[in-house]
Amino acid sequence: MSKPFAEMTKEELEALCAQLNQEYKEAKSKGLALNMARGKPSPAQLDMGMDFLNVINSESDMIASDNSDTRNYGVIDGIPEAKKLMADIMETSPENVIVCGNASLNIMYDTFSRAFTHGLLGNTPWCKLDKVKFLCPAPGYDRHFAICQHFGVEMITIPMTSSGPDMDLVEDWVSKDSAVKGIWCVPKYSNPQGITYSEETVKRFAALKPAAPDFRIFWDNAYAIHHLYEEESRQDKIPDIISECEKAGNSDMVFEFCSTSKVTFAGAGISAIASSKANLDDMRKSMTVQTIGYDKINQLRHVRYFKDINGIRMHMMKHAALLRPKFEACEEVLSKELSGTGIATWTVPNGGYFISLDVMPGCAKRVVALCKEAGVTLTGAGATYPYKNDPKDSNIRIAPSYPSPDEMAQATDLLVLCVKLAAVEQLLSV
Amino acid sequence: MSKPFAEMTKEELEALCAQLNQEYKEAKSKGLALNMARGKPSPAQLDMGMDFLNVINSESDMIASDNSDTRNYGVIDGIPEAKKLMADIMETSPENVIVCGNASLNIMYDTFSRAFTHGLLGNTPWCKLDKVKFLCPAPGYDRHFAICQHFGVEMITIPMTSSGPDMDLVEDWVSKDSAVKGIWCVPKYSNPQGITYSEETVKRFAALKPAAPDFRIFWDNAYAIHHLYEEESRQDKIPDIISECEKAGNSDMVFEFCSTSKVTFAGAGISAIASSKANLDDMRKSMTVQTIGYDKINQLRHVRYFKDINGIRMHMMKHAALLRPKFEACEEVLSKELSGTGIATWTVPNGGYFISLDVMPGCAKRVVALCKEAGVTLTGAGATYPYKNDPKDSNIRIAPSYPSPDEMAQATDLLVLCVKLAAVEQLLSV
DSSP states (O other): OOOOGGGOOHHHHHHHHHHHHHHHHHHHHTOOOEEESSOOOOHHHHHTTGGGGGSSOTTSOOBOTTSOBTTSSOOTTOOHHHHHHHHHHHTSOGGGEEEOSSOHHHHHHHHHHHHHHTOSTTSOOGGGSSOOEEEEEESOOHHHHHHHHHTTOEEEEEEEETTEEOHHHHHHHHHHOTTEEEEEEOOSSOTTTOOOOOHHHHHHHHTOOOSSTTOEEEEEOTTTTOBSOSSGGGSOOOOOHHHHHHHTTOGGGEEEEEESTTTSOTTSSOEEEEOOHHHHHHHHHHHHHHOSOOOHHHHHHHHHHHOSHHHHHHHHHHHHHHHHHHHHHHHHHHHHHHTTTSSEEEOOOSBSSOEEEEESTTOHHHHHHHHHHTTEEEOOTTTTSGGGOOTTSOEEEEOOSSSOHHHHHHHHHHHHHHHHHHHHHHHHHO | OOOOGGGOOHHHHHHHHHHHHHHHHHHHHTOOOEEESSOOOOHHHHHTTGGGGGSSOTTSOOBOTTSOBTTSSOOTTOOHHHHHHHHHHHTSOGGGEEEOSSOHHHHHHHHHHHHHHTOSTTSOOGGGSSOOEEEEEESOOHHHHHHHHHTTOEEEEEEEETTEEOHHHHHHHHHHOTTEEEEEEOOSSOTTTOOOOOHHHHHHHHTOOOSSTTOEEEEEOTTTTOBSOSSGGGSOOOOOHHHHHHHTTOGGGEEEEEESTTTSOTTSSOEEEEOOHHHHHHHHHHHHHHOSOOOHHHHHHHHHHHOSHHHHHHHHHHHHHHHHHHHHHHHHHHHHHHTTTSSEEEOOOSBSSOEEEEESTTOHHHHHHHHHHTTEEEOOTTTTSGGGOOTTSOEEEEOOSSSOHHHHHHHHHHHHHHHHHHHHHHHHHO
């Protein structure tokens, strides 16, 4: 437990600065080459799922439960058993689900693009509007923001709280401004904080009264089953947004997304969208022009391997056993080295792929640069904010999934050193 | 060899009509249930490729030649060995290729959609234009026309000749009208006639002088390697459009597409686009927002199974052995029953998935309806024309791939009966 940096005298800070510089010089000489930038599964985690590749072979029955031959064209919705599996992940009903290709990001982009070219449920295509705005809870997922930016959509930053986005602000924007057409949400184990929305937050989302008839919640349930702990008490839960929206008379207000990219293989998983019948029918009008059907053999592979949601849950516990030590190694170093310093706060999530670290305002870019120089790559500072612009220059996303626990400890050792060094530099420069 | 129907007296026609009606009644009583509507592979054809599903298993080396782990995120272009394989199918270079998901139709739609939302190479997005027109050689592929219709693009029908689209008309439209933004082409074994563009046609395409800077040829090389015969002399060839366009100073004028949907499994194949570096770079700007990468494990599966283009060619000869008897069964009946009648013409292609039948003008809809009533489903009459409107009501697409040769003969027996019956009905009604 260190003394708060803010309470240090100039002399103490100067002494500390010299010491930290020395430590940094030594750290640099180690020639580290570690990457905590992206939420990529580690090779060890990928090795765990190799049996998945044996489950469909030349001896397999390739006929799905609807009698369709998974090797042939057709079945735009996905095979029924895959719809059921993906529905169970999202805790909704199969009739609300369409199973798509290998990535939920692709469905999100396509849904966005379709709103631009064709409009949603008969509303004006967004490309014909002067201005389209999206609410972006931040820190958030950089690829969500990239979609907005690519389509020229104005992003409005909504601060995150420990129970989800600031709902007072969300309600205000959504009800008053018909140019606000959507909001990005990662409701469970959010990227990057690992925050799970409270029941109240979810219900307030479902009860929104949008000024725009084509306002949509983009509910990216990317980490629905990505718990880090076996104990029920440490497995976060959220109400099913689809049925909450129905109950609130807002059936068509939400698009929910999920995938098995971080369940089976990143890039070779399957993805799904869940929504109301009206929204899915609207989507099918474009989908049947866009494709004859997605990869049903890979859908079958998933269903035959996992059997059902319990099979997936068991598999995810194996992942948790591998991921947990990495998160804990990181948290241990953060806690040991930064507690009491008053220069940083961080999240301790129950699941997901990230830890969010807030360093002293004005220091995030410097910390990332210092780490980079000493061989540890972090997500670019600012990436977790719209336009890559963190107004406080404070947030850093840590991705513990790829390195080993040892590497994670090493990388975090360097990270905390850089966090301190940047803070001291700043305090001395005032 | 029948007498030409047009030379028959009213009495002869009436007698024939009575006889055909009797035959039709008998045919109906057989309770046929056959489908010649879509170019779907048959179960027997799909069975031939089942070993493909064993080639990647838990023992496999999952690392691609660029050292990327095919089980993890990334590699937007596709793994190098898959780029090479798809380049060889299109007879272009790997650097001109991006490997995508499971369907080339999806790439075509996305390319179209991107032109609408973002424009091509800095040109005005098509959604901002008052009018976008596309040239549609017809008879042609209904799903191409469906994309145009979905985006509200005006379709201009270009008649097909035995050497490809009527190039005088194409050149005229493309050079004079800057609203003409593209043309759909199936240059080899065209859908539905099985026509292969002549060398002159391809060179005239490459040498077009478009009024619109963002005019693009959508070169759907769907049947590049789908020959029906082993003899070199019966394997159609076309010049490589990419290098022809380069030579003509039109590097950026073409998007070429292909897939393995009819090589491995329909829906579980891989697809690719080929174009100039400038076009591909332009596309990557959107693609990196749309996805982190396509299914690299399925790419690896293709490469490990076929090894190289020769492996694919050998595999396609097995398909040819299965498909050829179906085409020949159909052609035999057409020839035996319709030659000399003057009421129909048809194509005898060297490859592809279709035979194109032109019946007496005004009779196609009636023929399809008569067949349907007697248990044989054909592609809807008109489907091969923009807006499903065949001005002569004459063209019918026959898809021999799904039924067995016996079924094909049975179905064609019924088809020719209906072609005769519709013709006699019409001749008697004048």
